[in-house]
Amino acid sequence: MSLMVVTEPAVEAARIAAETASRNAEITAYVAAGAAILALVGTVITSINSARIAKKTSLISQEIGDKNVQSLEKRRLIDTISSQRIMWINSIRKEFVDFNKVSHTYMMEKFNRLRGNNSNYNFGEQYQHMVAIKNHIELLLNPTEIFSTKLLYCLNKILDTLHKESLDVNKYKEFKDATGFIQQVILKAEWRRIKKETERGEQISTEEMNLIFEEVGKEINAIKYDYLFS
Secondary structure (H helix, E strand, C coil): CHHHHHHHHHHHHHHHHHHHHHHHHHHHHHHHHHHHHHHHHHHHHHHHHHHHHHHHHHHHHHHHHHHHHHHHHHHHHHHHHHHHHHHHHHHHHHHHHHHHHHHHHHHHHHHHHHCCCCCCCCHHHHHHHHHHHHHHHHHHCCCCCHHHHHHHHHHHHHHHHHHCCCCCHHHHHHHHHHHHHHHHHHHHHHHHHHHHHHHHCCCCCHHHHHHHHHHHHHHHHHHHHHHHHC
């Protein structure tokens, strides 16, 4: 009897221990499985986030690259336009100088002839030369700009004054003075346009260019500007 009493509790304890161990093993297995699942989920989430970040980074890099290309193309365009404007300025400056020189010589020769002095000066040929220079200037100018139209008006008035049999020196000087002023404004305003467009990397608007003309005109001679354009 004493042996059975001792054995039965031992068996019960062993059974309990076995069940506990089994439950612990199950729990451990569940925990391990849960940890594995969490690790897998974490890996998947990390992979998804990494893929999103990589895609976003790629899009940002592409956008930056596109903007750099656009900026470079815009800069090349502005550089090309600026070069063309400089060539235009040099061309029209030469035409201004030629017209001023030929018209002044024509006026002096005609003045001397009216005073009875004779020379071998060919008035017909030189007059046609003046007209040709004026036509070239007209082709170079922008007909929509008020300074261009005003300049052409003055050039035509000079031609008309010199073409008459009599010579109105005061009228010639008036239009010659206005012509010189407008020529200065056009050249200086165009240089300022180039400077602004180069600094910005883009072309300025027609409205802003008109403001530049006004600004330059008043800087050179505000009284003369108001007289000619008010």
